[in-house]
């Protein structure tokens with residue numbers, strides 16, 4: 001396949017950035033999108049240029065590191081996949097592909113396609129945990145039976161990989177899907193109950209402080225979420241948040 | 250002879266006694282002590298969080314943009330623990346025994362026993378943190394079976410067990426970060442350890458975003474930097490996984506143990522082309538239900554390769570379920586080394602099923618049928634149609650392995666619910682690593698190694714679901730205790746200065762090396778050398794090894810290294826985000842490690858676990874150990890070129906387990 005690539009280049013958060021055009025040949029359908037980017041960088045390096053910087057690590061859809069906005073869609077065409085799981089068979093010979101970073105003021109660009117998502121870490125630090133020390137003397141793991149349906153739903157929420165596609169997709173750059181997934185995981189489990197109200201309050205406060213936008217219920221986030229995190233998590237978080245603010249926690 | 254510092258007394262009491270006798274640091278004094286933890290995978294996150302909870306000041310480092318993205322996140326299948334919830338006769342002793350046997354009798358009894366003992370606390374701890382393990386309808390935890398054992402002791406969260414465990418440890422870590430007890434350095438790479446008066450007292454790190462070189466001091470340093478499978482270029486490891494932290498420690502005096510012990514995992518998606526950057530694991534849990542086979546007739550295999558015969562059209566009697574045939578007692582659940590070699594044997598004999606001839610089938614048809622029938626019974630369906638049975642069966646398989654099947658389909662464009670998957674062995678895990686004593690301290694005082702970075706518990710072959718167990722055991726339950734014994738001497742030392750000559754020299758050396766890379770007048774990208782190194786390693790130090798090939802490989806790697814320094818092109822700048830520069834440093838270290846691995850493989854004149862020397866095999870082609878001469882750990886001391894490393898031995902003593910030729914028949 002021969003492709004025209006329009007790739008976002010930006011030296012750092014202060015730089016304005018621009019799209020740079022590259023022609024690439026010899027791409028095959030079995031390549032993953034990132035392998036195609038490897039081929040591009042190999043070519044750039046051999047020609048004496050500066051390769052395109054992008055984040056990636058596991059290349060199997062689980063670490064949440066890869067983060068490309070491809071032809072106007074977070075993680076590109078296709079549902080339920082991360083950028084690294086996208087294969088070139090989704091494109092055809094002669095296509096022009098535009099590749100940009102996540103755009104959100106809470107995610108400043110580090111370089112080219114790599115952005116800084118440490119705001120997500122700080123939201124988790126604000127309360128995304130159960131306060132239990134490592135003693136080796138906690139309850140036996142089977143002491144509290146948990147209905148399978150609850151455990152499964154908590155698991156589904158917990159599969160969020162923290163990639164930020166939801167934020168990148170939302171026109172308000174809201175982080176509600178990400179935050180609500182973590183809040184829900186704990187809200188659905190007995191272990192999460194003691195800190196339930198405090199957790200949701202603090203996480204939402206931190207989310208606002210980081211400069212993520214408001215949620216206006218368009219649901220675009222869930223469409224582009226590679227892990228199928230459900231919108232019902234947002235509803236659950238809103239209920240919890242409301243009841244926590246009513247009781248003054 | 251190396252002293253493992255294994256405590257005296259009966260095996261089952263050693264850890265308890267040791268903990269009781271260990272020196273403690275009181276809480277007020279812990280506030281005066283700094284610990285550096287490199288790595289935030291299961292081992293690093295759990296260690297950093299636990300040490301901070303105890304009161305130490307912790308600095309933690311990872312090269313990803315968040316601690317949550319460490320490679321542990323990718324672990325799929327599960328974590329072992331001797332809970333015996335299934336009432337199938339499991340016990341601490343059985344887990345201990347299985348692990349020592351699985352490791353082909355090349356691990357330290359005392360460590361493995363301790364691992365088995367603390368395994369149960371890990372599950373309790375994780376559940377308390379809110380890790381959503383899979384459960385049964387009764388609300389209790391579910392288990393699955395992994396290779397090399399005959400009980401069901403593996404806890405799991407669908408195909409995302411590593412993710413859930415790491416997010417648990419990450420949440421514990423985040424809690425300590427919010428309290429200010431852990432200072433987290435994301436996008437930072439450790440470039441060297443700093444030794445002062447013979448003790449590890451800090452590290453040199455590079456801020457990967459700004460390029461700044463930083464000096465960090467501490468009273469002790471913990472390396473939890475993961476494994477080095479990427480020396481083979483293609484592996485199931487994440488792209489960034491590397492040996493650099495461990496290798497820098499090795500060059501500063503820490504011994505590397507059993508570096509050639511590599512795990513080649515039997516069930517991965519086969520290589521498809523030259524551009525390929527990594528291989529994808531299909532979890533071992535799939536061998537619970539999947540059956541592995543190749544055509545029994547060479548002409549059928551040929552036709553399948555050409556695409557003229559579909560696997561589903563091959564009759565039952567024309568299939569060779571070679572694992573079930575060769576190992577009736579364990580069948581598809583033999584340990585990984587055995588399963589991998591058996592696949593290679595069939596493919597070498599001409600029965601491979603893809604166009605490269607290097608693939609076998611992993612088939613779910615009979616599992617789908619079996620589960621479907623059970624479901625039909627449960628639902629009281631009378632005479633369900635085959636179609637209905639398959640539909641019900643597929644739903645069960647989807648619930649258990651859905652994400653793995655999706656991943657397979659995504660990569661290969663084949664539907665594994667309808668046609669058998671094609672799989673082949675791939676590099677997956679490294680049992681070798683930094684030598685550590687019972688306290689997890691390396692041969693450098695104050696320098697510890699945890700998780701996959703150390704060599705400790707898996708001998709010559711790791712059993713499935715035991716790396717997660719070991720990482721969390723080290724980080725939650727072992728290291729936080731044992732490190733106190735060392736730090737007890739440091740309560741009056743005061744803060745360690747980071748501007749002493751030792752720090753300044755180490756910093757200067759790091760800068761010098763980086764400048765050389767950037768200034769090099771080459772034209773070849775780093776990946777080119779990495780790929781070539783990988784090919785040498787896979788062909789000569791992979792699933793089968795022999796004297797001639799290994800000797801040649803040592804020469805080839807050393808020549809490749811020279812070429813690398815002469816011809817590599819590292820674009821970009823020193824002071825800025827420059828992933829090519831990071832990669833160059835890592836590949837330079839892998840180019841040294843590979844040579845040491847080949848040397849280690851050459852000197853170990855026996856076969857054991859994943860280390861298969863063609864010269865040493867039984868008549869049936871099984872690994873032939875030579876216990877009289879090789880019941881020891883090889884610990885290598887750096888002496889200039891990797892091939893000049895000096896061998897030290899730790900004799901392995903088996904007081905509680907009888908050494909036997911491993912049999913899974």
Ligand SMILES: Cc1cc2nc3c(=O)[nH]c(=O)nc-3n(C[C@H](O)[C@H](O)[C@H](O)COP(=O)(O)OP(=O)(O)OC[C@H]3O[C@@H](n4cnc5c(N)ncnc54)[C@H](O)[C@@H]3O)c2cc1C
Pocket residue numbers: 287288289290291292293310311312313316318319320321322323324325326327328410411437438439440473474475476485486487490491493494530677678699700701702713714715716717718720
């Ligand atoms: C695909 C896959 C599936 C697996 N499935 C299972 C399974 O089901 N069960 C099981 O038991 N095991 C499994 N394993 C093995 C297991 O996941 C790993 O052995 C284990 O997670 C390693 O954990 P760790 O904490 O030692 O290191 P890692 O998780 O690899 O973490 C290494 C850390 O070190 C940091 N680091 C490395 N070098 C530097 C440096 N120079 N400077 C700063 N930071 C550095 C990294 O940033 C990272 O944070 C699997 C492995 C793979 C590849």
Ligand code: SF4
Pocket residue numbers: 159160161162163164165166167177178181224225226227228229
């Ligand atoms: S909710 Fe989905 S899109 Fe958002 S961070 Fe999590 S996995 Fe990514």
Ligand code: FES
Pocket residue numbers: 055056057058059060061062063064065066082083084085
């Ligand atoms: S690289 Fe890990 S999710 Fe894409």
